[in-house]
Amino acid sequence: MNRPSSAPGAPTTDVVVVGAGPTGLTLAVDLVRRGVAVRVLDKRPEGFSVGTRGNGLQPRTLEVFDDLGVIGPILETAGAHPPLLVYVGRVPVFRKHAHRPVAPSPAVPYPSVVIQPQWRTERILRDRLTELGGKVDYGTEVTALTQNAGEVTTVTGSGETIRSRYLVGADGGRSVVRKTLRIGFAGETREDTRLVLGDVEVGGLRRDAWQVWVNPIRKQVRASVWPVPHSACFRFSAPITRDETPDLTLAGFQRLLRERTGRRGLTVTGLAAPSVYRVAIRLADRYRAGRVLIAGDAAHVHSPAGSQGLNTSVQDAYNLGWKLARVLSGAPESLLGTYEAERRPVARRALGLSTELLDGRKIEHDERTSQLDLSYRGGPLAAGARGGDRAPDAACATxxxxxxxxxxxxxxxxxxxxxxxxxxxxxxxxxxRIGRDLLDDGGHIRAAYGETGYVLVRPDGHIGIDTSSVAELTGYLAGI
Ligand SMILES: Cc1cc2nc3c(=O)[nH]c(=O)nc-3n(C[C@H](O)[C@H](O)[C@H](O)COP(=O)(O)OP(=O)(O)OC[C@H]3O[C@@H](n4cnc5c(N)ncnc54)[C@H](O)[C@@H]3O)c2cc1C
Known part of the structure; x- marks a missing residue:
């Protein structure tokens, strides 16, 4: 790993990443594999389980995980999206399979959403970070930060001072980094949409469906139970009213589960990550102030509907990683400005989509929810007719x-x-050169990219420029 200069007065690391959730870990993996010196700080104790939380991994996120070298363990331990089974009391009344697995195509190798609990996604990313020589400093809370033109100074709860060239706040919806920078976080918190959530071990529930109990008269969900793949657990959620004070003990979960499902014989034998979740829908006014940037839930929070939150967060980190690394190696600082320009509109879209789903508007699970159609077209790094679009895969040969x-x-x-x-x-x-270095015998490359000219694919798998002019291409490369 490259180390920044150890000259007196020089920063002690290149980048401080605050938070080792999905965003911080993705960013750390991406930076460390580029040789950037990183300190990853997380206030939670080592081994703390975040629970199932963001458990739908979208196709575009799977492509990111392919690039980062974790797709193997992710897919080996993930499950397919289960069919929905709706009950009124003990009677099943409706069954639908909205997410049937789709066969891969030459352009889209991972077309289906997969189910993976967030705790395991984090563990796999953390293992990858360790494999690359990085680590997370757990039990390390960031309590203050300041910056000047040349560096950021971070202070931790134990009084350690860390000086870095940049800092990224991946510290979740209540981000201390965002608050310290006084970045506004406009939006709403739905006080009337509260859920009790927890990972429960319980016998006697089927594992081949996502089961939901409803009150058809009030048109309300009473409880929802998801089987967590490759585990004995289910993710249990149940809406509660604004005034209810839930009992978050094992006995409390058992009582709620029995009451909401009407199955008096169910016995909860294990409980992890119990919490009360309120839906918040908010977007940061800015993603950067000087040498400090924010990403993931620190920059945007969504309803869980449509599984957009974790996915948008991972992709923030993936967009930012290569830009930070390039600026640290001498690329123009303006490259960092393109992070907010590209990612904030994406978060705005994800917020809209998940809010529409939350409010019951019917949206097909398609390229929008899968995030395969995300494009930075018209943005500061997009040139040529397809600049900004996702770069498709294609079967080919050496x-x-x-x-x-x-x-x-x-x-x-x-x-x-x-x-x-x-x-x-x-x-x-x-x-x-297509036809010489890569053989396109099935015609898939040309079908995806055309017959002539040049296509520059950015490190994050989006097309930077497509052009027939070498001069345009060279000018573009100089900018990044
Ligand atoms: C209860 C709950 C249920 C959810 N359910 C879903 C769902 O069903 N589907 C979905 O898509 N999304 C869901 N989400 C959202 C999803 O979990 C987030 O989008 C995702 O975790 C964002 O990742 P992140 O890394 O940006 O933030 P986080 O996962 O929140 O990680 C932030 C990290 O920063 C650390 N940290 C915070 N402050 C400091 C500090 N001062 N110093 C050091 N470390 C700090 C925290 O300990 C934490 O590890 C849920 C969220 C919650 C809270």
């Missing part, structure tokens, strides 16, 4: 005939240039 995918070529911290026509191959970026 020059010696080995079957691979384009995502194998994109994988890693570098940008990738696809040269589709017969023009010269510019230097300075890993480049592949």
């Amino acid at each position: 020059a010696d005939g080995r079957r691979i995918r384009l995502f194998d070529v994109f994988r890693g911290p570098q940008p990738t240039l696809l040269c589709l026509g017969a023009g010269p191959v510019p230097g300075g970026v890993p480049a592949y």
Whole structure:
């Protein structure tokens, strides 16, 4: 790992990441694999379980996890989205499979949402961080931070002072970093939408469906139970009124589960991560102040409907990682400004989508919820007709005939240039001439990217520029 200069007065690390939830861990993995010196600080004790929380991983997030080298353990331990089974009392009244697994296509290798509890996603990302030589400093709360033109100074609860060139607040919805920067967090908290949540071990419940108990007269959900894949647990949730004070003990969960499902014989034998969750829908006014940036729930909080929160958070980190690394290696500071310009509109869209779903508006689970259609078109880094779009995968072969995918070529911290026509191959970026370095025998690359010109794929898997001009391409590369 590169170490920043140890000259007197120099910062002690490149980047401080506050928070080791999905956002902080994704960012840390991305930065460490790029050789950036990172301190990851989290106030919670080591081994603390966050519970199932954000448990739907969308197709676009799976592509990010492929690039970061964790897709194997993620898919091995994930489950398919279960069918919905609705009960009135003990009687099943409705069954629907809204998320049937879809077969992969050449352009979309992970087309289906998968179910993975957040605690396990975090564990897999943490293991990857350790494998790359990084670590999380648990039990380390950030209590204050200041910055000047050259560095950020972070103070922890134990009185340690850390100086860094940048700091990223990935410290969740109640972000101390955001509050310290006095960044507004406009929106609403729905005091009347409160849920008791917890991971329960309970015998006698089926594991092949997401079961929901409803009151058809009041048109209300009474309880919901999700089987957590590859575990003995279920994620239990039950709405409560504004005035109810829930009993968050094991006995309290058993009482609530029995009462809401009408199954008096159910016995809860284990309980983890009990909490009361209030839906908040908020978006930060800014994502950056000087050398400090915010990402994930620190920048936007959503309703859980549509599984957009964790996914949008992971992708914030993925958008920011390569930009921070490039600026630390000498790219123009303006590159960091593109983070907010690209990601804030995405968060605004996710907020709208999850709020529409929460309010009962019917939205098909499609490219919008899967986040495969997310594009930075029209943004500061988009050039050419498809600049900003997600770069599709394609089945292809190496020059010696080995079957691979384009995502194998994109994988890693570098940008990738696809040269589709017969023009010269510019230097300075890993480049592949289609038909020579990559064989497109199935025609999938040309179907996705066209027949001529150049397509530069950014390190985060979005098209930077597509152009037929070498001069335009060179100018673009200089900017990033
Ligand atoms: C109870 C609950 C249920 C949820 N259910 C769903 C769901 O069903 N579907 C969905 O998509 N999303 C859900 N979410 C949202 C989802 O969990 C978040 O979108 C996701 O966790 C965001 O990740 P993050 O890393 O940005 O923040 P977090 O996961 O909140 O991580 C922030 C981290 O920062 C640390 N931290 C905070 N302050 C400090 C400090 N001062 N110093 C050091 N460390 C600090 C915390 O300990 C924590 O580990 C739920 C959230 C909650 C709270």
